[in-house]
Amino acid sequence: MLALSHLPESKHVLLRQLAEDLDTQSLNWLSGYFAGLASQGPAGAPAQKIAALAATPAVVPRPLTILYGSQTGNAKRVAEALFEQVRAAGLNARLVRADRYTTRELKDEQLLYIVISTQGDGEPPDDSIGFVEFLGSRRAPKLPSLSYAVLGLGDSSYPSFCGIARHLDERLAELGATRVHEVGQADLDIETVAKPWTQKALEQAQAVLKQADNPPSASVTPLHPKASRYSREAPFQAELLLNQPITAPESDKDIRHLEISLEGSQLAYQPGDALGVWPVQSHALVSEVLQLLGLDGEEIVQAADVQRPLKEWLGEHRELTQLTRPFLQAHAELSQSEELTALLQPEQAEAFRELVSTHQLADVLRKHPAAWTAEALVKALRPLAPRLYSIASSQSSVDEEVHLTVANVDYDFNGLARSGAASGYLSRLAEGERVRIFIEENTRFRLPPDSSRDVIMIGPGTGVAPFRAFVQERAANGANGRNWLFFGNPHFDSDFLYQTEWQAALRDGHLHRLDLAFSRDQEQKIYVQDRLLERAADLYAWIQGGAHIYVCGDANRMAKDVHQALQRIARQEGGLDPAQAKHWLEELAAQGRYARDVY
Incomplete structure (x- = not known):
């Protein structure tokens, strides 16, 4: 108990009544309130104001909690962006990684937003395993007072696309919580879904938390702005210094060691971080797709208020090596292929998995012909996404360089050459050429701060x-x-x-x-x-x-x-x-x- 000897005795009871049973957040608010009164002059707050507060204590609603689960950093990035928007709107909010969330707090939450990725075929990210298991267990509390929304990040080439997000969304509803926004399901072109979802989520937060009545609050997860101006959306054009095979010619694998210059970028990374690479599709693959569809690569196509030649859309802005369920559904309808339609049924999950793991766009176009227009094709294909590679160097050792270890996915399919979009692109790059890159932090994969640890x-x-x-x-x-x-x-x-x-x-x-x-x-x-x-x-x-x-x-x-x-x-x-x-x-x-x- 703090000493009150510097106050008149008559004020002791009022203050104790006022502070009784208030949580930390409310006490902090009161601290700021009294500081504001003190700034108005030496007289401070009149006794009647204190008495009124004691009779009707200020109720500060719980903050919006933004909880994220991320394996590669994408969900973390989206959650951080949402938090910044919420804070800029003057809302009371906190940002918490799933494995740092105290689950006993769940029953007291007022508004919860979850941004979470799905790994592989329906697995939660490592930092969310405990939270997902808790929510699915008998220990999870009933949540009649909770409003919530879930944004999922995933890869639609997997049968259980955004499966963890959908599971959490359904489970929260089962526990009695109120869904304020439909579950978002973002593919690798994350912003297409994430941007409108977060805008709607912000509007819902303002309505639920009554923005004008809430004092702003700081994050529990400090955000540190990067010194470099380069990012995923604005990548750095880096020079390739070295592209060297590190497997022998007789190996079944083509694994390469790449060294890339960061000179002039101010990009910094730590061991455990990843390098994002924006690939370019091979000219041969683009030409094959154009030939199969009988389309002109020079045709100008408009999509999302942007005009480009078709060959540029396909080469630099659309996925050609990874198939997605939405595209295959559209293609099955256009081609009227009964075989492809059958593969898309829920009970054919294994066959679908086999299809997307072995076929690329050109293989499907060849096997199930259809008459796509250039504009319809560009709109149906998934936007090209960057690939992330674990960084194979320490900046303490290599200074303004970043090194990668890349396995080139290179194989024959039905007698035709196939390769991975990014690994093939990087393997083809000659020393001196430029590659678009950015740093993706991975704060969960860090060396121990205590260097004496094994x-x-x-x-x-x-x-x-x-x-x-x-x-x-x-x-x-x-x-x-x-x-x-x-x-x-x-x-x-x-x-x-x-x-x-x-x-x-x-x-x-x-x-x-x-x-x-x-x-x-x-x-x-x-x-x-x-x-x-x-x-x-x-x-x-x-x-x-x-x-x-x-x-x-x-x-x-x-x-x-x-x-x-x-x-x-x-x-x-x-x-x-x-x-x-x-x-x-x-x-x-x-x-x-x-x-x-x-x-």
Whole structure:
């Protein structure tokens, strides 16, 4: 209790009555109110004003909570933009990452906006697993006083497009909450849906919170403006300095090490961040699409108040290598293909998944011909989206450069050459050419602030990229914690990425342990998760001693197998039962000691 001896005795009771049962936010508001009265003159507030306040305490409504769940940073970026708009409108709001949200507060929320991505085929982002599980459990409270809206980010090439957002939207309604805005489902061209959704959400917030009565509030998540003027919407035209294969010619994979100049950009990044790349489609693929449809690439097409030649739309502004359900539905109707129509039925999810994973636009046009006009085609295709690559360098080591490790997706389909939009583009780039880039922060995939902590890095294939950055950073800063890397690929002789660098790091004491899993070098396949189990005792000792664990790479198989292996190690070495092992790993994630960058 604060001392009140400097006030007249007659005021003590009034102040205690006024402060009784008020929450922190209301007390803060009162603090500002009294400060304002004090600024009006030495007389302060008349006793009758205090008495009136004591009789009818000011009620400050709970702020709008904007909760986000993000794997690659897109949902975070959208949520931050919404928060800035809400704050600029003078509304009381806070911004919270899902794994930092205290779930017991949910029953007291007045207005909740959720911006969340869906990973792969219906998985929540890592930072939202706990929140999603809580909301779906019997522990979730009834929410009759809550108004809410959900914005989902996803990829319509997956059957469960924005599945997590739809699940949360339906679950909140089941718990008695009131939906103030229909669930938004944004594809890779995020702004097409996100921009009108956030505008409507802002209007709804103003109506629900009664803007004029609410004092503005600061965010619980500080936002730090970037020094550079370059961004996703305004990328930097960077020079490619080096494009070098790092797999042997006999390898089944074409993996490249790229070095890109940041000179003049003022772009800064940290180990764990990603580089956004705006690709350009191959001329051969654009020509193939035009030929199949009998369209003129020079024809001027207008879309969204912009006019461009058709070949420019297709080459720089539309997806040609990834199919989406909306386009396939439109194409099935136009082509009157019964086969394609059947594949789009809900019970054919597996067949749909197979189609979009093997076919590109040209393959569908060839198999199911249809008479598209240039304008209709441009409007039906999904806008081209940038690709994100884990950065493979530390700026402390390479200064005004950024390095990437890129697997070129290059294959034949029915005798025709096919490649990934971005990986093919980057692989074709010659040194000295320019590429449009931006930095995408990944604050959940950071080295521990305490440099004495040990780190365990699990990154097969190109998943090793951020760990090259980690080791460089730790070496440059003289970190005294130990570094342990698990790396795997098919063959030692042809696929050991950055072999000489790891050997040098071991020699110089910057890498303390290296475990390798070359799956095809022996009859029985060996993967990184197998090596984890072989080193179970040491691994568990490191973790119990405070080590941080990082996983990067394939989300569909490797990351799940590694997750299961870690739980098995906890059961084996720690004597935990399955439920305890699961909770142990969840606790590590909540502490920021188990982080994944999976895709």
